Amino acid sequence: MGVPKFVLFFLFAATFARSQARLEGMPSLKQGNSLKVEEEGDFLVSPNGTFSSGFYEVGANASCYSIWFTNSANKTIIWMANRDKPVGKRGSKLTLHGNGNLVLTDELGSVVWSTNTISNEVMVVRLLETGNLVLTNQAKRIIWQSFDSPTDTILPSQKLTKNTTLVSMRSQGTYLSGFYNFKFDDNNVLFLIYNGPLLSSVYWPQIATTVFQSGRDPYNSSREAILDEAGQFVSSDQLQFNASDYGIGPKRRLTVDYDGILRLYSLDESTGLWKLSWLPDGVDACLVQGLCGEYGICTYKPQPTCTCPSGFSLNDPSDWSKGCSPPFNLTQDASKLDFLELPYTDYYGYDLDTYKLGISFEACRNSCLVDSRCKGFGYALDGLGQCFPKSLLLNGYRMSNVKSIIHVKIPKRFLTPGAILKELETHELNCSAAQIVLTSDLETEKGNGNGYMRYLTGFVSSFAIIEAICIGLTWWYVFRKQAHEELVNMGYLKLAINAVGFKRFTYAELKKATKDFKQEIGKGGFGTVYKGVLDGDRAVAVKRLEGILQGEAEFWAEVSVIGNINHRNLVNLYGFCADNDHKMLVYEYLENGSLDKLLFSDVELGLEQRCNIALGTAKGLSYLHEECLEWVLHCDVKPQNILLDDHFEPKVADFGMSKLFKDIHDEGIGFSRVRGTRGYMAPEWMVNLKIDAKADVYSYGIVLLELLSGKSASVLLSAFAQEYTEHNQLVQCVTEKIRVEGLKEVIDPRLHHDFNKKKLERLMKVALLCVQEDRNARPAMSKVVELLLENDELLLE
Ligand SMILES: *[C@@H]1O[C@H](CO)[C@@H](O)[C@H](O)[C@H]1NC(C)=O
Ligand SMILES: *[C@@H]1O[C@H](CO)[C@@H](O)[C@H](O)[C@H]1NC(C)=O
Ligand SMILES: *[C@@H]1O[C@H](CO)[C@@H](O)[C@H](O)[C@H]1NC(C)=O
Ligand SMILES: *[C@@H]1O[C@H](CO)[C@@H](O)[C@H](O)[C@H]1NC(C)=O
Ligand SMILES: *[C@@H]1O[C@H](CO)[C@@H](O)[C@H](O)[C@H]1NC(C)=O
Ligand SMILES: *[C@@H]1O[C@H](CO)[C@@H](O)[C@H](O)[C@H]1NC(C)=O
Ligand SMILES: *[C@@H]1O[C@H](CO)[C@@H](O)[C@H](O)[C@H]1NC(C)=O
Ligand SMILES: *[C@@H]1O[C@H](CO)[C@@H](O)[C@H](O)[C@H]1NC(C)=O
Ligand SMILES: CC(=O)N[C@H]1CO[C@H](CO)[C@@H](O)[C@@H]1O
Numbered sequence: 001m002g003v004p005k006f007v008l009f010f011l012f013a014a015t016f017a018r019s020q021a022r023l024e025g026m027p028s029l030k031q032g033n034s035l036k037v038e039e040e041g042d043f044l045v046s047p048n049g050t051f052s053s054g055f056y057e058v059g060a061n062a063s064c065y066s067i068w069f070t071n072s073a074n075k076t077i078i079w080m081a082n083r084d085k086p087v088g089k090r091g092s093k094l095t096l097h098g099n100g101n102l103v104l105t106d107e108l109g110s111v112v113w114s115t116n117t118i119s120n121e122v123m124v125v126r127l128l129e130t131g132n133l134v135l136t137n138q139a140k141r142i143i144w145q146s147f148d149s150p151t152d153t154i155l156p157s158q159k160l161t162k163n164t165t166l167v168s169m170r171s172q173g174t175y176l177s178g179f180y181n182f183k184f185d186d187n188n189v190l191f192l193i194y195n196g197p198l199l200s201s202v203y204w205p206q207i208a209t210t211v212f213q214s215g216r217d218p219y220n221s222s223r224e225a226i227l228d229e230a231g232q233f234v235s236s237d238q239l240q241f242n243a244s245d246y247g248i249g250p251k252r253r254l255t256v257d258y259d260g261i262l263r264l265y266s267l268d269e270s271t272g273l274w275k276l277s278w279l280p281d282g283v284d285a286c287l288v289q290g291l292c293g294e295y296g297i298c299t300y301k302p303q304p305t306c307t308c309p310s311g312f313s314l315n316d317p318s319d320w321s322k323g324c325s326p327p328f329n330l331t332q333d334a335s336k337l338d339f340l341e342l343p344y345t346d347y348y349g350y351d352l353d354t355y356k357l358g359i360s361f362e363a364c365r366n367s368c369l370v371d372s373r374c375k376g377f378g379y380a381l382d383g384l385g386q387c388f389p390k391s392l393l394l395n396g397y398r399m400s401n402v403k404s405i406i407h408v409k410i411p412k413r414f415l416t417p418g419a420i421l422k423e424l425e426t427h428e429l430n431c432s433a434a435q436i437v438l439t440s441d442l443e444t445e446k447g448n449g450n451g452y453m454r455y456l457t458g459f460v461s462s463f464a465i466i467e468a469i470c471i472g473l474t475w476w477y478v479f480r481k482q483a484h485e486e487l488v489n490m491g492y493l494k495l496a497i498n499a500v501g502f503k504r505f506t507y508a509e510l511k512k513a514t515k516d517f518k519q520e521i522g523k524g525g526f527g528t529v530y531k532g533v534l535d536g537d538r539a540v541a542v543k544r545l546e547g548i549l550q551g552e553a554e555f556w557a558e559v560s561v562i563g564n565i566n567h568r569n570l571v572n573l574y575g576f577c578a579d580n581d582h583k584m585l586v587y588e589y590l591e592n593g594s595l596d597k598l599l600f601s602d603v604e605l606g607l608e609q610r611c612n613i614a615l616g617t618a619k620g621l622s623y624l625h626e627e628c629l630e631w632v633l634h635c636d637v638k639p640q641n642i643l644l645d646d647h648f649e650p651k652v653a654d655f656g657m658s659k660l661f662k663d664i665h666d667e668g669i670g671f672s673r674v675r676g677t678r679g680y681m682a683p684e685w686m687v688n689l690k691i692d693a694k695a696d697v698y699s700y701g702i703v704l705l706e707l708l709s710g711k712s713a714s715v716l717l718s719a720f721a722q723e724y725t726e727h728n729q730l731v732q733c734v735t736e737k738i739r740v741e742g743l744k745e746v747i748d749p750r751l752h753h754d755f756n757k758k759k760l761e762r763l764m765k766v767a768l769l770c771v772q773e774d775r776n777a778r779p780a781m782s783k784v785v786e787l788l789l790e791n792d793e794l795l796l797e
Contacts, residue, residue: 029125034095037063044127051131058175062086065094065104073272078153079146082113083175096125115144131155153255162223168256171319180260184223186503189216189237203288204280227254243277260288286397293323297396309408333411342406348395351388358385376408503575507582514542526657539589548583562656569620571653591646596639607754609648610707615788616650617642622781624655625693637699638680679713694775701770710748731768
């Protein structure tokens with residue numbers, strides 16, 4: 001095919017003469033013609049030459065059909081047709097067929113990509129000055145456009161819609177689809193998510209702060225966003241920002257970079273380099289999930305870079321997310337283990353359930369050493385004795401001010417004396433290596449002036465963020481009970497646990513799923529529960545809430561907090577519905593029902609199973625009270641609210657209700673109406689004292705007594721009714737009965753064949769500790785877990 005030379009007019013040529021400007025290329029591709037990979041001049045240019053579109057070399061023998069900025073120092077790709085299926089550099093071509101289909105074929109002639117547009121009209125392909133590659137008919141109507149299927153970038157005037165997802169590159173210089181996505185979620189909010197092979201997690205906006213706190217509006221379902229020519233970004237969810245160099249002029253692009261960060265860039269035409277003109281608040285490259293993969297550690301030098309602990313090797317230097325390989329196999333070397341010390345380092349998340357506070361370094365080290373699930377542990381240097389054993393070392397980062405040392409479990413024989421020293425040498429952070437984070441003080445940028453000032457503000461703010469995060473990591477429990485503002489920083493850290501898929505359902509969807517609320521499976525103080533089926537096979541329990549006084553916004557906010565609470569011993573909340581007066585919660589469905597059905601039926605429940613139920617329930621409550629982001633009281637712990645899966649693993653249900661039904665004027669934990677169930681309610685409920693976590697501990701103690709005695713709380717308490725007065729407390733009654741008649745008299749007769757005295761005594765002791773009248777004397781839930789676990793250890797001796 002002859003290449004018609006496109007000669008640009010003089011003025012334009014003069015402007016660009018400085019750059020390498022090989023001003024060839026074609027204005028359009030007509031039917032029957034092709035762009036061939038081996039012909040250098042076979043590419044399209046936009047009318048003023050800003051964009052070019054042709055084959056772009058992505059590897060030694062690999063090309064992708066692309067669009068790029070003509071005048072950026074290195075061709076900056078803004079779109080690719082076949083990013084995941086490059087074609088060879090011989091014989092591949094893009095052809096506009098006579099039938100109107102634009103087709104990319106490889107060297108063998110097989111179709112790799114096409115627009116799927118068949119028409120008998122006369123069509124033509126053009127690259128517009130906006131960077132949009134369009135296929136138009138004679139009437140100039142757009143039949144197909146690249147703007148509808150962006151890769152990792154949108155350009156001014158290109159709409160981001162409910163159909164579009166920006167997907168990052170896999171790594172720097174690798175054009176394959178990566179794992180970071182930018183799109184509208186089911187709640188109409190634009191968000192960034194890491195969607196990787198090991199985990200999925202949203203990292204922006206800061207979820208724990210709720211949609212409203214992050215300034216977004218989830219009610220506008222048009223799901224549209226656009227960057228205009230002047231650099232103003234406006235979205236239907238109220239996300240709005242301006243380029244720091246706001247105004248018509250600079251060429252811009254909004255890109256999800258390979259490191260997962262969304263950035264707005266402006267082109268400096270004199271150098272061909274890109275200048276950062278906007279960055280989302282509160283996103284820091286090294287803290288974006290999944291950047292470095294397993295064992296990998298992110299540091300700024302000065303770009304975020306992934307390194308491996310000494311002796312480990314980077315699995316794929318071109319793809320950090322593949323992590324590092326240890327030179328050993330822990331399961332094979334299980335007998336002689338030791339730890340490699342990584343100062344100034346932390347791996348975020350994946351804490352094992354054996355997290356402890358107030359223990360010595362030695363105790364922490366030992367707990368990890370003996371636990372085969374433990375891959376390493378963090379020990380916070382804050383004097384609180386916090387021990388974080390970890391099941392997976394992911395999301396590692398190293399900063400000079402991280403007040404934690406990570407100990408990576410390795411076989412002793414791999415621990416060379418030099419290893420620790422080597423790690424120490426490399427930790428120093430070169431100040432110029434501090435990442436530049438844009439501050440709100442964008443005027444400094446705009447004025448193009450004081451570079452040092454710019455550097456300094458970037459430095460300070462990046463450290464402010466890092467500092468906040470370190471504080472969040474090691475001190476989070478201190479902050480837990482404090483005001484919301486302070487939770488904001490921590491919220492960022494908690495993103496990892498956010499389950500993807502928490503969803504808003506419509507009333508119609510749930511009506512259909514429950515077959516018009518046909519099968520009732522339970523009734524409680526807050527509404528009726530129905531069984532339903534979603535997506536054809538997923539069984540769910542739909543709870544229709546009654547008497548919610550909260551407005552929609554507040555309901556939504558609280559529900560999303562509950563939806564973010566995930567623990568093995570808590571019933572999982574899949575989503576909710578808030579259609580006018582219809583307020584519903586959608587939970588996972590547990591086949592085996594609740595503990596009361598089992599315990600007070602003919603089913604034989606052995607001691608081992610009862611212990612497991614006691615322990616799991618305690619872990620679930622402990623998580624609610626002390627570990628999850630928001631401090632949540634259950635307020636209605638009873639066997640009806642302890643569900644069992646098919647392995648009799650307990651899951652606590654109905655938590656978080658206190659948030660949905662709390663008195664709007666009440667700041668703290670207090671209730672506009674009494675929650676709880678007679679028999680399980682702590683004495684302080686009766687005397688109108690403020691309720692705290694110890695009320696749940698009391699209820700838990702009663703459940704434990706039920707598990708041990710096989711009698712329901714009401715039977716149990718009426719048995720002691722005569723003696724049980726203000727002066728003679730429940731604890732004394734039970735203790736007295738055990739003293740006089742023996743433990744066996746109190747224990748469920750069905751356990752008599754399984755009578756492990758030591759174990760039962762321990763459980764009874766824990767139960768009695770929990771039901772003490774004086775709430776300050778009751779142990780915290782985490783202590784209960786500890787006591788129950790200790791119990792097992794003592795029995796092993
Ligand atoms: C192309 O360049 C000319 C001269 O600079 C300008 O007047 C015109 O608006 C430009 N066209 C587009 C589509 O940008
Ligand atoms: C352009 O690409 C070359 C080769 O990949 C690289 O060495 C150079 O640093 C890049 N220049 C810019 C400004 O990114
Ligand atoms: C390029 O790759 C294709 C397969 O993708 C192969 O058939 C061809 O021989 C390769 N060419 C060269 C020069 O390596
Ligand atoms: C989104 O996709 C649907 C179906 O593919 C289509 O009907 C709709 O027009 C698209 N919306 C936009 C805004 O592109
Ligand atoms: C929803 O967003 C669109 C696009 O930004 C806007 O045009 C529309 O006015 C918004 N609707 C409401 C009700 O705010
Ligand atoms: C962006 O700039 C426009 C025009 O100056 C202004 O109206 C708008 O409020 C600005 N938006 C933000 C988020 O600063
Ligand atoms: C480590 O060794 C165990 C036991 O020999 C084996 O099952 C496992 O697959 C090995 N893991 C790796 C990563 O090689
Ligand atoms: C910091 O980095 C710069 C540039 O990379 C280098 O010239 C300087 O020597 C480094 N300083 C230290 C203390 O390592
Ligand atoms: C008591 C009860 O319902 N037990 C059931 C628990 O779940 C398993 C597996 O689904 C059933 O086999 C039990 O019968």
